[in-house]
Amino acid sequence: MIIYFFRRLVLFMGTFWLVSIFAFLAVRLIPEKYEETAFYIEEATATPYDTLPLFYVSLKRSATPSFTYQSSIEKRFGNRMSWHYGNHQQLEELILTLRKLPPTKYDLFLTTASKEGHSLTNPFTLLFSDASLSIPLRKQLREAFYNLQNNPKVYQNYIPRLQWYGANNAYHVWLVSFIQGDWGTSHTNKQAVNTVVFNTLVRTVYWTGSALFLLIILSFLVAIYLHHSRFSQWRKPFFKLIYLIDTIPIFVWGTLLISILASVGWLFVSTYADRSTRLISYGVAVALLVFTNFPYAFKQLYEAISEEKKRPYVQTAYAKGLTEWQVLRKHILKNALYPSITVFSGYLPALVTGALIIEIIFSIAGIGRLLHGAVLGRDYALLLALILVIAFVRMLANLIADILYLWADPRVKV
Amino acid sequence: MLVSVGLIRWSGWSTSQISLTNSYLPPFQHHLYWLGTDRLGRDVSAMLLSGYETTILISLPIMLLAAGIGIVLGGLAGYFQKVRIYLLAFLLKVIVVGCLLWEIYITIEAASLGNASIYGWLFICLLGLIWAMIHFLQRKWEKLSFWAFYLPVDQLFIRLTELLSSVPRLVLILCLATLLRPSYFNFGFVVLITYWIPAARLMRAEVLRIKQQYYIEAAKANWLQDFYILWKHALPNALPTIRISFVFGLASLIILESTLSFLGVGLPPETVSWGKMIAQNYQDGQHWWLTFFPVLGLLLVIGSLHYLADYWQEGGRKWW
Numbered sequence: 001m002i003i004y005f006f007r008r009l010v011l012f013m014g015t016f017w018l019v020s021i022f023a024f025l026a027v028r029l030i031p032e033k034y035e036e037t038a039f040y041i042e043e044a045t046a047t048p049y050d051t052l053p054l055f056y057v058s059l060k061r062s063a064t065p066s067f068t069y070q071s072s073i074e075k076r077f078g079n080r081m082s083w084h085y086g087n088h089q090q091l092e093e094l095i096l097t098l099r100k101l102p103p104t105k106y107d108l109f110l111t112t113a114s115k116e117g118h119s120l121t122n123p124f125t126l127l128f129s130d131a132s133l134s135i136p137l138r139k140q141l142r143e144a145f146y147n148l149q150n151n152p153k154v155y156q157n158y159i160p161r162l163q164w165y166g167a168n169n170a171y172h173v174w175l176v177s178f179i180q181g182d183w184g185t186s187h188t189n190k191q192a193v194n195t196v197v198f199n200t201l202v203r204t205v206y207w208t209g210s211a212l213f214l215l216i217i218l219s220f221l222v223a224i225y226l227h228h229s230r231f232s233q234w235r236k237p238f239f240k241l242i243y244l245i246d247t248i249p250i251f252v253w254g255t256l257l258i259s260i261l262a263s264v265g266w267l268f269v270s271t272y273a274d275r276s277t278r279l280i281s282y283g284v285a286v287a288l289l290v291f292t293n294f295p296y297a298f299k300q301l302y303e304a305i306s307e308e309k310k311r312p313y314v315q316t317a318y319a320k321g322l323t324e325w326q327v328l329r330k331h332i333l334k335n336a337l338y339p340s341i342t343v344f345s346g347y348l349p350a351l352v353t354g355a356l357i358i359e360i361i362f363s364i365a366g367i368g369r370l371l372h373g374a375v376l377g378r379d380y381a382l383l384l385a386l387i388l389v390i391a392f393v394r395m396l397a398n399l400i401a402d403i404l405y406l407w408a409d410p411r412v413k414v
Numbered sequence: 415m416l417v418s419v420g421l422i423r424w425s426g427w428s429t430s431q432i433s434l435t436n437s438y439l440p441p442f443q444h445h446l447y448w449l450g451t452d453r454l455g456r457d458v459s460a461m462l463l464s465g466y467e468t469t470i471l472i473s474l475p476i477m478l479l480a481a482g483i484g485i486v487l488g489g490l491a492g493y494f495q496k497v498r499i500y501l502l503a504f505l506l507k508v509i510v511v512g513c514l515l516w517e518i519y520i521t522i523e524a525a526s527l528g529n530a531s532i533y534g535w536l537f538i539c540l541l542g543l544i545w546a547m548i549h550f551l552q553r554k555w556e557k558l559s560f561w562a563f564y565l566p567v568d569q570l571f572i573r574l575t576e577l578l579s580s581v582p583r584l585v586l587i588l589c590l591a592t593l594l595r596p597s598y599f600n601f602g603f604v605v606l607i608t609y610w611i612p613a614a615r616l617m618r619a620e621v622l623r624i625k626q627q628y629y630i631e632a633a634k635a636n637w638l639q640d641f642y643i644l645w646k647h648a649l650p651n652a653l654p655t656i657r658i659s660f661v662f663g664l665a666s667l668i669i670l671e672s673t674l675s676f677l678g679v680g681l682p683p684e685t686v687s688w689g690k691m692i693a694q695n696y697q698d699g700q701h702w703w704l705t706f707f708p709v710l711g712l713l714l715v716i717g718s719l720h721y722l723a724d725y726w727q728e729g730g731r732k733w734w
Contacts, residue, residue, distance in 0.1 A: 026593060059516065083529040116527075155533045157524065160516055247720055249669040251676050251689075252709055255696040259705070262697070349582035356584060360677065371585065375592045375679055387589055394580060 001406075008402070012395055016388075020178075021055075023387045024171055027380050028054060049170040056172065058163050063156035065092040066163060070099075073107075077114040084120060086153035094144040100137060105130075121149075178388075184381035188373060193385045196370070201389060204366035207282055208355045211289040215297055216344060218290060223301040224328055227309070246295040250354050253292055254361035257284065285362045289354055296350065300343040304336045311335075338409045345401030348394060441703045452695070452704055462707055465688040469715070472681075473667045476602045477609065481660050484613025489644055489652075491571035491614075492621030501561035503552040507545060514541045571618065575611050583608050584673070591680040601680050605670070609663060616659050620652035654726070661723040665716050672712055688712050 053068050063082040069075040074095070081091055098106060113123040124145050128138055177183075183193035225231055226238060261284070308314070309332060317327045356368030363369065367386065374382040441458070451457060521534030587604050594600040624630060624647070633643045674680040675689030688708035695704035 026590075061520065083524065083527060154531055157529075157531075158517060158520060158533045158537045160513060243720075247716055248713060249673060249716070251673050252692070252712065255692060255705065255709075259696060349580065349585075352582040353584040356582075356588075357673065357677075371588060372677060372679075375588050378592060383589060383592060387585075390582070390585055394582070398580070 004406075005403070008399060012399060015395060016392065019391045020175065020388060021171065023384055023391075024174060025055065027384045027387075028170065049173040052168060052170045052173060053165045054170050056165055056167075056169055058165070060161050060163055061157045062159040062161045063088050063091070063153070065095060067092065068165075071110075073110045073114055077110050080114060080116070080120070081148070083157060084152075084154075085148050086156040087148060087151055088156060090144070090148040090151060094141075094148055097137075097140050097144045100140075101127075101133070105133075183385050186374075186379050186382040188377040188379045188382065193382050196382070197367075197385050197389055200365060200367050200370045201393075203364070204355065204359070204368065205393075207286055207364065207366070208289065208351060211286045211293075211355075212344070212351065214286065215290045215293055216340075219294060219297040219301050220333070220340075222298055223305055224333060226302065227305050227328060227332075229324060242295045242298060245291065250288075250292045250357050251361065254288060254358055257288060258361060281362060281364070285358050285364055288358055288362075289351070292354055293347070293351060296347065297343070300347075301336065301340060304339045304343070305332055307339075308332045308335050338405065341401055341405050341408065345397055348397050352390070352394075440701075441707075452701075458703060458707060461686050461691060462688075462711055464686040465691060465708065466711060466715075468681075468685055468687045469668055469671060472598065472601065472671055473664055476605055477660060477664045477667055479602070480606055480609040480663065481613045481656065483606070484610040484615075485617050485649070485652075485656065487571065487610065488614035488617030489621050489648060491568050492618035493625065493640065493644055493648065495566075495568040496564040497567050499563055499565045500552060501563060503548055506548050510541055510545045510548065514538065514545070517541060568618075571614075575615060578608055579611055581608075584670070587670070587674065588677075588679055591674070596680060596682050598681070601674075604680070605667065609667060612659050612663055613656060616655055617652055620655055621648050624648050624651050658723050658726050661719050661726070665719040665723075668712070668715060668719075 051068065051070060061082065063086040065078060065082075065088055069078055078091070078095060081094075082088070085091065098109070101109065109123055109127060112118065113120065124141075127133070128142050130138070181194060183197070185191065186193050186196060189196065222238075226235055314327060314331065317331050318324075322330075352368075355366070356371065358364070359366045359368035360372050367390070370382070371386050371390075373379070374386060452461075517534065517537050521530075521538065524530050524534060586608065590604040590607075591601070594604065621644075630643060630647060633647055671681075672687065672689035672692075675685070675687040676693045678690070678693065681687065688711060691708040692705055695701065
């Protein structure tokens with residue numbers, strides 16, 4: 001048991017680590033292609049590790065220099081030079097010499113030299129004849145540039161090179177600060193990400209948890225009652241009703257409900273509302289979440305109870321003279337509890353999805369609405385934290401379900 | 415269903431035609447605007463048809479592709495449960511294929527930057543040659559074939575589907591849609607990541623069932639090729655079950671598409687869709703026709719798809 005628990009814990013940590021790598025790389029890598037917004041987002045989302053290499057290792061073209069660039073414009077210049085000439089040793093020497101220039105002069109040089117379609121040699125000839133630079137530096141520059149120009153090795157662009165950066169990389173720095181509790185600041189509401197996430201997480205767990213609790217109780221009650229022979233004529237119409245609920249998407253139910261409530265006059269102004277109005281709003285959201293998720297939960301439980309009904313111990317119980325109600329409640333229900341644990345833990349993703357849509361429609365300030373806001377505002381720090389929190393909660397729920405199953409049903413072997 | 419897709423093009427109605435004098439016309443009152451108009455005087459019936467077109471043109475190809483991927487992966491996982499692998503040759507091949515992919519990526523990047531050179535193609539040809547060499551040496555030369563082990567393809571497949579289906583689908587799609595540019599292509603890509611799973615699972619189960627049948631044994635006894643058996647015997651027998659999951663998947667994809675456009679994520683902002691019509695107008699209780707007709711259309715499409723799937727599931731009998 002302890003060994004099993006330990007193994008699960010190790011697996012849990014490993015999976016979480018992998019998820020963090022994927023999420024971090026996806027959030028850092030892909031937005032660069034999104035150029036229309038990258039321009040103004042670059043300022044807002046600047047992080048302390050922007051100039052560091054992205055990950056522990058990287059696969060690069062051999063033609064690029066082995067050190068990291070100081071700025072994005074230097075990177076553009078370096079890429080351009082490497083595509084044209086190759087030969088990373090000479091290129092490294094050239095860039096190191098160029099860094100000896102005064103910073104303003106270097107920036108000016110880079111802006112002209114890094115533009116696609118402009119001449120590569122012209123900015124250099126301008127530098128060589130620049131009287132404000134010292135003569136030895138100009139000589140060094142000229143030598144470095146002609147060395148590169150006379151020994152082109154374009155083929156180096158097509159040879160891969162694995163490079164190891166060690167702990168001094170963006171992912172490592174981010175991970176360490178993440179574990180220490182510094183999750184960065186969100187650029188849409190200028191607050192520390194961890195306080196925002198935890199405040200909303202508590203709210204979401206609170207209301208979806210109560211919805212889950214209600215859902216379990218309600219579906220158990222209905223499934224048990226429908227299995228009793230007294231309610232047998234109700235089964236067919238009830239299944240049709242369930243089918244209807246299942247067919248209609250959640251957001252349609254939400255919009256329908258909100259327009260009905262608006263016409264009755266119960267409008268929700270949840271942020272400035274008093275306690276009782278807010279409670280009504282939460283109550284309606286919980287009811288809607290239970291209502292839309294009811295068909296699936298009910299169907300699964302109904303099937304589980306039907307399976308249990310075929311077992312021989314049920315016949316034995318009837319033979320002993322127990323009533324149908326006693327058999328259902330005392331024998332079948334207890335045995336149908338075990339499969340329901342996996343049913344509900346496997347159902348969590350759908351519950352999260354439903355909660356997201358309902359939170360947006362009823363403007364409850366929970367995780368789902370925060371995620372939607374982060375998506376629309378392209379708030380990457382917040383998005384990364386939210387992805388990890390959702391993944392963490394999800395995996396934790398899985399772990400708890402497995403342990404519960406083990407604890408509830410002694411027949412299951414580790 | 416497909417016939418009505420071209421209807422909006424053929425009828426010559428326009429969704430962008432604005433007539434401010436005719437704004438908020440109620441339905442069934444004007445001889446031109448049958449289903450009324452919105453705030454800018456755009457025709458609701460034209461928007462409805464156009465939204466229908468977007469829904470079908472997006473969902474149907476994506477679902478076909480997803481079902482195709484699912485059938486291939488599920489069929490392979492179910493048929494070849496374990497594959498015998500020779501470690502050394504396998505590792506070498508993995509490295510070579512990795513280099514090859516990288517080379518192709520670099521060559522494409524070089525071409526797009528205008529720095530194309532002969533070296534890229536040279537290296538690609540070279541790597542291809544090395545791969546072929548390893549492949550043939552492995553057969554000829556016994557010593558490369560040591561350290562054989564079984565790669566559990568089926569187990570890997572099950573783990574992958576479990577991992578992908580444990581992530582909330584809408585959350586995954588929301589996050590990916592942020593990182594990518596909103597376009598039809600990216601939307602399809604993001605949706606495909608999760609939608610191939612149901613078809614693949616079903617196909618795997620069907621292939622596992624079919625593999626036990628006598629006609630497969632007979633086919634194997636006749637020295638038929640594995641892929642030939644999969645194509646000619648397993649696939650036709652699995653199709654009736656797959657088509658049911660296909661129709662259910664199509665319905666859920668239509669729901670997803672309308673939900674995403676309701677949330678304003680994923681598709682380019684200029685597309686007309688039912689979800690967006692509902693999102694823009696659902697708080698407007700006075701002009702009910704702006705919300706009512708898209709909702710009605712959505713329910714009709716989803717309901718008819720479910721009806722079709724149930725009809726097939728019940729073996730062609732009507733059940734209500």
